[in-house]
Amino acid sequence: MSTRFTRALLRAPGENFAAGITTSAEGPPVLARALEQHRRYAAALESCGLRTTLLPADPRYPDGTFVEDTAIVTARGALITRPGAAARAGETEVIAAALSQHYPRLARIEPPGTLDGGDVCETDSGVLVGVTARTNEAGARQLAAWLADFGVRTTLVDIRAVPGLLHLKTGICYLGEGRLAVQATLPRLPALADYEIVEVGADEAYAANCIRVNERVLVAAGYPRFADALARLGYDLLPLEMSEFRKMDGGLSCLSLRF
Ligand code: CIR
Numbered sequence: 001m002s003t004r005f006t007r008a009l010l011r012a013p014g015e016n017f018a019a020g021i022t023t024s025a026e027g028p029p030v031l032a033r034a035l036e037q038h039r040r041y042a043a044a045l046e047s048c049g050l051r052t053t054l055l056p057a058d059p060r061y062p063d064g065t066f067v068e069d070t071a072i073v074t075a076r077g078a079l080i081t082r083p084g085a086a087a088r089a090g091e092t093e094v095i096a097a098a099l100s101q102h103y104p105r106l107a108r109i110e111p112p113g114t115l116d117g118g119d120v121c122e123t124d125s126g127v128l129v130g131v132t133a134r135t136n137e138a139g140a141r142q143l144a145a146w147l148a149d150f151g152v153r154t155t156l157v158d159i160r161a162v163p164g165l166l167h168l169k170t171g172i173c174y175l176g177e178g179r180l181a182v183q184a185t186l187p188r189l190p191a192l193a194d195y196e197i198v199e200v201g202a203d204e205a206y207a208a209n210c211i212r213v214n215e216r217v218l219v220a221a222g223y224p225r226f227a228d229a230l231a232r233l234g235y236d237l238l239p240l241e242m243s244e245f246r247k248m249d250g251g252l253s254c255l256s257l258r259f
Pocket residue numbers: 020021022063066068069085088117118119166167170248249250251253254
């Protein structure tokens with residue numbers, strides 16, 4: 001994978017984390033456990049060589065810990081999104097302030113566009129953008145135009161008809177080496193035809209949201225068949241307990257901006 005990460009931006013889950021948006025029937029998250037899982041997640045990124053910055057929680061934004069949705073950070077520049085859930089709109093401001101210390105210019109998604117970072121999957125050959133209930137076509141096309149200025153090819157993937165997928169990266173993850181982990185429940189999308197697919201079984205679907213960080217792959221703990229498949233391919237895995245974030249429809253990619 002060509003991107004080498006040196007930094008990550010994170011935001012701690014706050015007292016009212018359980019008041020965020022969720023479709024899960026697993027019950028409310030336990031804050032103390034979420035904080036512990038978040039600490040281990042930050043430590044895992046640090047063990048991959050990243051310097052982490054932890055922003056404080058803001059009670060106005062119970063979903064604020066899912067920082068991935070607020071910005072797109074690439075080797076070429078950074079863009080502030082316009083999250084598709086109205087309750088999350090204001091989350092971008094503290095992220096913009098933090099990223100402006102590293103990027104002199106920040107692009108922005110403008111109305112009527114909406115875009116969640118969870119819908120943006122960067123690969124070595126381009127960027128896949130999910131069109132979902134959160135990311136509309138106008139937002140996806142604004143991102144594509146911004147990336148085109150850097151010579152990056154963007155492919156829109158309309159997954160609005162696929163049940164149970166909040167974001168594109170709920171169902172896929174770029175592993176590097178031309179490979180994508182893909183939930184078995186996802187139809188064979190033409191946009192994915194050029195990649196080698198590592199299928200994630202329907203009963204382990206949550207595990208598809210994993211992240212490649214430099215030499216390692218962070219995976220959710222408790223999904224043994226997917227972990228075996230990755231280990232057989234030679235990946236060095238870092239399993240992390242994610243139970244409390246899963247209860248709020250979040251996964252490994254959502255908890256940081258890596259750059
Ligand atoms: C939400 O519904 O917006 C949050 N509860 C979960 C966001 C997860 N983010 C992500 O997958 N990138």
